[in-house]
Amino acid sequence: MSTRIYVPRETAAISVGADEVAIAIARCAKESGARVELVRNGSWGASWLEPLVEVVVGEQRIAYGNVTAADVPALFKAGFLDGGDHACRIGPTVEIPYLIRQDRWTFWRCGLVNPLSIDDFLAHQGFSAILKAIEMGPQAVIDAVKTSGLRGRGGAGFPAGIKWQTVADTASPQKYIACNADEGDSGTFSDRIMLESDPLGLVEGMLIAGFAVGASKGYIYLRSEYPLCHSILTRAITTAREAGWLGDNIQGTGFNFDIEVHLGAGSYVCGEETAMLESLEGKAGVIRYKPPLPAIAGLFGKPTVVNNVVTLASVPNIINLGADRYKGYGVNRSTGTLAFQLAGNIKRGGLVEKAFGISLRELIEDWGGGTATGRPIKAVQVGGPLGAYIPASQLDTVLDYEAFANIGAMIGHGGIVVFDDTADMAQQARFAMQFCALESCGKCTPCRIGSVRGVEVIDRIINDENRDENYELLLELCDTMEAASLCAMGGMTPYPVRSVLKYFAEDFASAEGSRK
Ligand SMILES: Cc1cc2nc3c(=O)[nH]c(=O)nc-3n(C[C@H](O)[C@H](O)[C@H](O)COP(=O)(O)O)c2cc1C
Numbered sequence: 078m079s080t081r082i083y084v085p086r087e088t089a090a091i092s093v094g095a096d097e098v099a100i101a102i103a104r105c106a107k108e109s110g111a112r113v114e115l116v117r118n119g120s121w122g123a124s125w126l127e128p129l130v131e132v133v134v135g136e137q138r139i140a141y142g143n144v145t146a147a148d149v150p151a152l153f154k155a156g157f158l159d160g161g162d163h164a165c166r167i168g169p170t171v172e173i174p175y176l177i178r179q180d181r182w183t184f185w186r187c188g189l190v191n192p193l194s195i196d197d198f199l200a201h202q203g204f205s206a207i208l209k210a211i212e213m214g215p216q217a218v219i220d221a222v223k224t225s226g227l228r229g230r231g232g233a234g235f236p237a238g239i240k241w242q243t244v245a246d247t248a249s250p251q252k253y254i255a256c257n258a259d260e261g262d263s264g265t266f267s268d269r270i271m272l273e274s275d276p277l278g279l280v281e282g283m284l285i286a287g288f289a290v291g292a293s294k295g296y297i298y299l300r301s302e303y304p305l306c307h308s309i310l311t312r313a314i315t316t317a318r319e320a321g322w323l324g325d326n327i328q329g330t331g332f333n334f335d336i337e338v339h340l341g342a343g344s345y346v347c348g349e350e351t352a353m354l355e356s357l358e359g360k361a362g363v364i365r366y367k368p369p370l371p372a373i374a375g376l377f378g379k380p381t382v383v384n385n386v387v388t389l390a391s392v393p394n395i396i397n398l399g400a401d402r403y404k405g406y407g408v409n410r411s412t413g414t415l416a417f418q419l420a421g422n423i424k425r426g427g428l429v430e431k432a433f434g435i436s437l438r439e440l441i442e443d444w445g446g447g448t449a450t451g452r453p454i455k456a457v458q459v460g461g462p463l464g465a466y467i468p469a470s471q472l473d474t475v476l477d478y479e480a481f482a483n484i485g486a487m488i489g490h491g492g493i494v495v496f497d498d499t500a501d502m503a504q505q506a507r508f509a510m511q512f513c514a515l516e517s518c519g520k521c522t523p524c525r526i527g528s529v530r531g532v533e534v535i536d537r538i539i540n541d542e543n544r545d546e547n548y549e550l551l552l553e554l555c556d557t558m559e560a561a562s563l564c565a566m567g568g569m570t571p572y573p574v575r576s577v578l579k580y581f582a583e584d585f586a587s588a589e590g591s592r593k
């Protein structure tokens with residue numbers, strides 16, 4: 078009998094030594110004559126505990142956190158193959174509070190399974206939802222997604238069911254599913270965790286979308302900065318194809334669908350859906366005018382569903398467990414769950430999937446444990462580089478798309494980046510404009526030129542040159558960018574800038590002039 082040991086093969090875990098831990102375990106097992114079966118799972122999302130090694134003892138998985146290769150000989154001596162005691166021992170995985178208090182709807186297989194094993198996937202309800210969807214028929218599937226209230230998790234929060242209905246209703250011999258895995262927002266990693274830990278979950282979501290709208294081809298647009306993700310995802314897709322879950326006449330059902338992975342080239346704006354479609358077509362990633370909507374004329378001019386990884390991966394359980402059950406989670410028009418990502422200056426960074434309605438404070442304090450430095454929180458940026466900086470006084474804001482809009486903020490892809498009281502918010506405002514200047518696709522003037530002028534004006538304020546006049550000018554520039562930019566890149570860059578002017582104006586007043 079060999080002992081099964083799980084060691085994550087996920088980017089965050091590997092960055093803190095998971096590969097070396099796996100090698101050390103294999104070596105110690107060989108030296109001690111112990112028989113072990115090493116499984117490289119993905120991550121449970123508790124990044125602060127990585128590498129999180131689990132040993133199967135009886136029916137339980139016993140977790141050991143922050144394991145280093147140097148710990149491994151001592152772990153063997155401590156009898157960790159039998160769940161023995163050691164400073165790294167946390168206890169049964171199913172009892173880790175960070176994990177068990179979550180509402181794992183979409184990420185429930187992450188960490189649990191071997192992401193490259195079809196058998197493991199099938200043993201954990203894999204592909205049961207696509208078979209059920211085929212039995213239900215396309216319109217019933219779209220109706221379920223509509224009833225669930227699922228909104229796009231990539232940023233804009235548009236109802237997925239309405240988008241699917243538009244594509245289904247647009248007659249065309251060819252339609253596409255384009256999965257947006259560009260994940261460019263600062264502090265976000267939920268797409269990556271899904272793709273590295275449960276890639277077949279996304280494959281199943283894309284199959285269901287394809288079946289529902291009548292598409293036979295899917296593309297995944299993956300950021301090039303995720304090489305491990307690329308390798309796991311492409312291997313998982315090949316495995317699914319070999320097992321008859323992709324390609325022609327899937328499992329004898331008559332449904333044809335295949336998936337191709339396309340790597341981006343490091344452009345933030347290529348995450349915007351129309352620039353992504355241009356890039357997928359092999360052109361420069363420049364924004365397209367809308368209309369027509371991609372749902373009517375998208376990839377290669379054909380009706381296309383563009384959805385984020387998490388949006389698509391949320392669908393299989395909506396089919397399996399029911400739209401009403403999904404709708405039971407959340408508040409108001411923010412139904413279901415979101416995989417929040419805790420990052421920046423935070424003690425316990427990682428992924429927390431919770432129903433909407435939880436407050437920022439609960440996430441940051443209860444899950445995140447406050448700042449890593451132990452200093453007071455000054456600001457929190459939610460929703461990526463175009464999101465507003467939220468002051469500590471608004472931490473009780475409930476995570477609900479509309480509640481966030483009411484305070485001039487956005488939830489976006491659910492990335493939460495925490496700053497302590499040493500952060501210089503004037504520099505953060507400057508960074509917003511500079512980021513826009515660097516990443517602008519250049520198609521429209523307010524964004525292309527406005528962002529460059531924005532950096533200059535902020536520099537003048539920081540340098541105390543005609544401060545009042547430049548303040549006015551900056552506000553006017555923000556209004557122009559918001560009103561006249563062609564897409565949200567230029568249109569939302571004013572959000573973080575204005576929030577700094579509104580809540581952290583003292584950082585401009587105290588600027589000493591030479592900080593850039
Ligand atoms: C500048 C910019 C960057 C974006 N980057 C991403 C991204 O990296 N991933 C993503 O899913 N959506 C991104 N979006 C949102 C997409 O345009 C689009 O709304 C989304 O992919 C639709 O999928 P969803 O409805 O499932 O969210 C971005 C939007 C803008 C304006």
Ligand code: SF4
Pocket residue numbers: 346364516517518519520521522524525562563564565566567568
């Ligand atoms: S706002 Fe910026 S990114 Fe968007 S179209 Fe205009 S120049 Fe391009």
